[in-house]
Amino acid sequence: MSGSMSVAGTVEAAAQVVLVAAGSPLLVGVMRQVKARLEGRAGAGVLQPWRDLRKLLRKEAITPDGTGPVFRAAPLVLTATALVAAGIVPIATTASPLDGAADLFAVTALLALGTVALALAALDTATAFGGMGASREMTVLALVEPTILMSVFALSVPAGSTNLGAIVNSTLHEPQRVASPVSLLAAVALAVVVIAEAGRIPVDNPATHLELTMIHEAMVLEYAGPDLALVEWASAMRLTVLLGLVANLFAPWGIASADTAAAALAALPLALAVFAVKVAVLGGALAAGEVFMAKLRMFRVPELLAGSFVMALLAVAASFFLA
Amino acid sequence: MTSVTGAALSASLGASLLAAVAGAALPRRVRPAGAGLCTAVAGAAAVVAGVAAMTGRSWSAWLPELLPLAGVRLAVDPLGGLFIAVTGAVAVCAAVYGVGYARPPRDGHGHGLDGRTVQAVLPLFVAAMLLVPAAASVSTFLVAWELMALASLLLVVAEHRHRASVGTAGLWYAVMTHLGLVAILAGLAGLAAAAHGESFDRLRAAAEGLSPAVRGAVFVATFAGFASKAGIIPLHVWLPRAHPEAPSHVSALMSAAMVNLGGYGIVRVGFDLLGGGPVWWWLLVLAAGAVSALYGILQAAVATDLKRLLAYSTCENMGLVLVGLGAGGLLLTAGARPPAALALTAALLHVVNHAAFKTLLFLAAGSVLRATGLRDLDALGGLRTRMPLTTAAFAVGALAASALPLGNGFVSEWLLLQSLIGSLGEGGTISAVTMPVAVAALALSAGLAVATFVKAFGTGFLARPRTPQAQAAAESPATMGVGMGVAAACCLALALVPAFTAPGLAGAVQVVLPGQDALTGQVTLRLAAASSTVSPLLIAVSVVGAVALLRIAMIRRARRRARLWDCGMxxxxxxxxYTATSFAEPLQRVFDDVLAPETDLNVTPLAESAYLVESVTYRARVGDRIERRLYRPVVAAAAAVGEAARRLANGSVHRYLAYGFGTFTGVLILLAVTR
Structure with a gap:
């Protein structure tokens, strides 16, 4: 890679991070608005999550009694992992300077690191709610892992690599592969685990504060002010990155993959816009789906995840036997 | 003996003997320090010897007078060097730590670990573990192996006066390790008999010409023995008993150095001496590894005894090593050499990583045990303010053990996944069916490992103390901190710049697969067999950088303290x-069918009315199902046979005379018939 290309890659990766950082609260706003309209409410507007974040950031930081450094560091780690993931995942470019540093395994592990930090913080509060949330979140995380890795496996077979840039480029060069059984099965499996990872219905309900049902919200119950702002912001970014990952692994068109630095930079605004549209459409569809669905019981979730795992396994088998 | 390797190894063995003498002869006051220092020197010399051997300075020696009949034959090649270096490094940490750990704490509940036996046997245990990978003939290997087993057995039962459970654990260990020895002895003796010689060179040369049946029998017998040492399901039963009951620095030595030698034995016999084998060998290894990884981590996830949890995690990690070895063997049989080299590299790197973080975790657990007298996670908590160093050490180890980025376990599990994924198209239909299943097992065990170590760290060290003992904990002495610090530094080095191990690992892999260089690149790891890359250092730098930036951006006026949300109560x-038990409850329910927990609910009604309850007792216990189903019947049958045999000897002299007469006439008749 020439010097100017790597400079262009750095600029593009920075643009990705900025887009995810600034746009993710808007995505949450869009999803809430879609939900509100479908439920016959007026909704608070797309900008409401940003207004909430601004309000929280102006408040005083709170340290609940008996909590330690882990509690204070967790929002920072969660946000940092989400930002780094936003810089790696091919959102607008496949030439991110971090692309070689972390493949799809590393990205999922990085997101898991953020979850772990939050779970430890929840345990650190020594409240029953915190422990409950941490325990449930870790159970879901443990069961999600096999499906993620199997989907990665299935996707990496045609590309011959688990690096995200390589997978996306290989799909760009052979677009007919998107309609193959491997790709479709892997897409469904990955969609289910993305819903589980992002804590959406039917696995978790981000709008609930009922102790019987909360997972993510139980973990963050003790956070207030700027800490809560970071946690909310990071959750929005994780959702954006995960949806963007699904969008660009299975429909990468519009991404900037030019051969020269100038062309790549020229394609960047369009790539960012296309990405925003894709994620907004996916988010809207997810929100619309949530309107018609109820949350599953905690102990029915493994069945859902087992189903998605079988699909991922079929995808891997198909990648070998149908190749 | 001009080579560095030989000189360093001799120095190491000499220092071990000196340490044993010091442990036996010095007065109690200076005994732990003297013996510990000498053992640490021995460990450091072993690291030098191992590293020298890995970088190509092989060494061999023939000492015919040392053992009667067979003599002692030693040879250190890069493969043996790797295990010598790992053992040496673990010994350094454990020995320095042991100086403080053996000294009884001020308030009394000491373990009596500064006694002569423990202090003199520990260096001998280290020396035996160094000799096993250096042995180059069947007799030397078996002598070193048995010496290692006996020394570790003595150390496991060191605290038998303090807890009754130590004796049971020692018995299980003694029986299992000797059954394992019988299996290895049978296998290697058979191989030596078929090869008409017992030096490894001779075996290597003769192995090609042996019949498949002999080779298969030798492999299965030695595999059973080595697997039981490595704690592989279903031969693991001794491990979750012996590791928790041994003194913690001994647990570290056993869990981070001794079990590795089971893996070493499989590589040495399966790949090196027998030169690989048919597909079914490696499917056996792979299946045993995958089952071990899953069952081990599942038991760890529901365990509440901190050291038992770590012991089951050892079963898991050794299972992962075996998955790598099995995949390597499969690929080698299929003729795919670069992916085979990658799988073996991943397995060996995992051995190194596991040794580093398991040493750290056991030492930290020992520090907790010494400070509180507790191993039960349900009774701990709140140690972060009272024992900050130990908490930090455990955090580093737990991060590594959960295979997340910024920890060293991530690197080797990533390599292992890459080797499994990359080999999908290499070994025909068998590997196409096996590899996805292996990846799934690996993924589930990685996910459960995260939950396990969040539980261990979150409930054991964070939150608030659940008992007065945990409340009264105080930080351990400096030498224990140094031991943990060295182990933590090794973990961090392996996590950030794993490439520094690449030349050594390549040397070790080339012993069995000449000419393969699986891993290249300094900052970004590149693979010869696949085009995937990862850079642990860049990931760590970006995450830490992002955290630092956010920290600077979020600095505000002082934080206000507030009450926790208590629902107004x-x-x-x-x-x-939440305790460790409640934390693991959802997982226990999800895996109910595998774990089969035993629950016991007793409701006592009042005397006046059956509808009013006086007391309810509830007991839940998750035992080891394999032990219950597989071993209990055998033990019960043996006990029944023994009980029945007692009736043969009821004390009547007439009966004994009748036995003598019967035997004598029987022998005479036999002689008359056969002559």
């Missing part, structure tokens, strides 16, 4: 916390 107390 008044202050929360420690009994309202």
């Amino acid at each position: 008044g202050p929360l107390n420690a009994r309202m916390e």
Whole structure:
């Protein structure tokens, strides 16, 4: 890679991070608005999550009694992992300077690191709610892992690599592969685990504060002010990155993959816009789906995840036997 | 003996003997320091010897007078060097730590670990573990192996006066390790008989010409023995008993150095001496590894005894090593050499990583045990303010063990996944069916490992203390901190710049697969067999950088303290916390069919009315199902046979005379018939 290309890659990766950082609260706003309209409410507007974040950031930081450094560091780690993931995942470019540093395994592990930090913080509060949330979140995380890795496996077979840039480029060069059984099965499996990872219905309900049902919200119950702002912001970014990952692994068109630095930079605004549209459409569809669905019981979730795992396994088998 | 390797190894063995003498002869006051220092020197010399051997300075020696009949034959090649270096490094940490750990704490509940036996046997245990990978003939290997087993057995039962459970654990260990020895002895003796010689060179040369049946029998017998040493399911039963009951620095030595030698034995016999084998060998290894990884981590996830949890995690990690070895063997049989080299590299790197973080975790657990007298996670908590160093050490180890980025376990599990994924198209239909299943097992065990170590760290060290003992904990002495610090530094180095191990690993892999260089690149790891890359250092730098930036951006005026949300019920107390048991409950319910927990509910009604309850007792216990189903019947049958045999000897002299007469005439008749 020439010097100017790597400079262009750095600029593009920075643009990705900025887009995810600034746009993710808007995505949450869009999803809430879609939900509100479908439920016959007026909704608070797309900008409401940003207004909430601004309000929280102006408040005083709170340290609940008996909590330690882990509690204070967790929002920072969660946000940092989400930002780094936003810089790696091919959102607008496949030439991110971090692309070689972390493949799809590393990205999922990085997101898991953020979850772990939050779970430890929840345990650190020594409240029953915190422990409950941490325990449930870790159970879901443990069961999600096999499906993620199997989907990665299935996707990496045609590309011959688990690096995200390589997978996306290989799909760009052979677009007919998107309609193959491997790709479709892997897409469904990955969609289910993305819903589980992002804590959406039917696995978790981000709008609930009922102790019987909360997972993510139980973990963050003790956070207030700027800490809560970071946690909310990071959750929005994780959702954006995960949806963007699904969008660009299975429909990468519009991404900037030019051969020269100038062309790549020229394609960047369009790539960012296309990405925003894709994620907004996916988010809207997810929100619309949530309107018609109820949350599953905690102990029915493994069945859902087992189903998605079988699909991922079929995808891997198909990648070998149908190749 | 001009080579560095030989000189360093001799120095190491000499220092071990000196340490044993010091442990036996020095007065109690200076005994732990003297013996510990000498053992640490021995460990450091072993690291030098191992590293020298890995970088190509092989060494061999023939000492015919040392053992009667067979003599002692030693040879250190890069493969043996790797295990010598790992053992040496673990020994350094454990020995320095042991100086403080053996000294009884001020308030009394000492373990009596500064006695002569423990202090003199520990260096001998280290020396035996160094000799096993250096042995180059069947007799030397077996002598070193048995010496290692006996020394570790003595150390496991060191605290038998303090807890009754130590004796049981020692018995299980003694029986299992000797059954394992019988299997290895049978296998290697058979191989030596078929090869008409017992030096490894001779075996290597003769192995090609042996019949498949002999080779298969030798492999299965030695595999059973080595697997039982490595704690592979279903031969693991001794491990979750012996590791928790041994003194913690001995647990570290056993769990981080001794079990590795089971893996070493499989590589040495399966790949090196027998030169690989048919597909079914490696499917056996792979299946045993995958089952071990899953069952081990599942038991760890529901365990509440901190050291038992770590012991089961050892079963898991050794299972992962075996998955790598099995995949390597499969690929080698299929003729795919670069992916085979990658799988073996991943397995060996995992051995190194596991040794580093398991040493650290066991030492930290020992520090907790010494400070509180507790191993039960349900009774711990709140150690972060009272034992900050130990907490930090455990955190580093737990991060590594959960295979997340910024920890060293991530690197080797990533390599292992890459080797499994990359080999999908290499070994025909068998590997196409096996590899996805292996990846799934690996993924589930990685996910459960995260939950396990969040539980161990979150409930054991964070939150608030659940018992007065945990409340009264104080930080351990400096030498223990140094031992943990060295192990933590090794973990961090392996996590950030794993490439520094690449030349050594390549040397070790080339012993069995000449000419393969699986891993290249300094900052970004590149693979010869696949086009995937990863850079642990860049990931760590970006995450730490992002955290630092956010920290600077978020600096505000002083934080205000506030009460926890208590639903308006008044202050929360420690009994309202989630415990380790409650944390693991959802997982236990999900895997109910595998774990088969035993629950016991007794409701006692009042005398006046059956509808009013006086007391309810509830007991839940998750035992080891394999032990219950597989071993209990055998033990019960053996006990029944023994009980029945007692009737043969009821004390009547007439009966004994009748036995003598019967035997004598029987022998005479036999002689008359056969002559």
